[in-house]
Amino acid sequence: FVSGIGMLAPSPDWFSGVYKLRLFDRETRFWYQKIEVNVYAWDAGTEGGNDYSFKNDPKNENISPFKAGSTEDAVFVSVDKDNNNLQVLPVGTLTFELQESSKCG
Secondary structure (H helix, E strand, O other), rough: OOEEEEOOOOOOEEEEEEEEEEOEEEOOOOOOOOOEEEOEEEEOOEEEOOOOOOOEEEEOOOOOOEEOOOOOOOOOOOHHHOOOOOOOOEEEEEEOOOOOOOOOO
16 A cells, blocks of 8 residues: 655645555566555645635534535636536546565675
């Protein structure tokens, strides 16, 4: 498995990444040659505000992280020409590609 996380600056509470991405096929017992995965913005919910900025008031209550872009005014969304079919867009793509092993010694 591989996991990784990164901050989406300048927001102090937006992040993106992967969690427990399997790089090995358990049935065939082989490593995947190449995996591409879209990554999305997540909001940790530690700041108030509805936009991608760093000057929002802190929140005092505990909430669970949620995928950023769940409203029409969010940053990473797409709508069709009639403002329908709201779709959260990825902020990037991660590519994991198997490399030849090096020989030690």
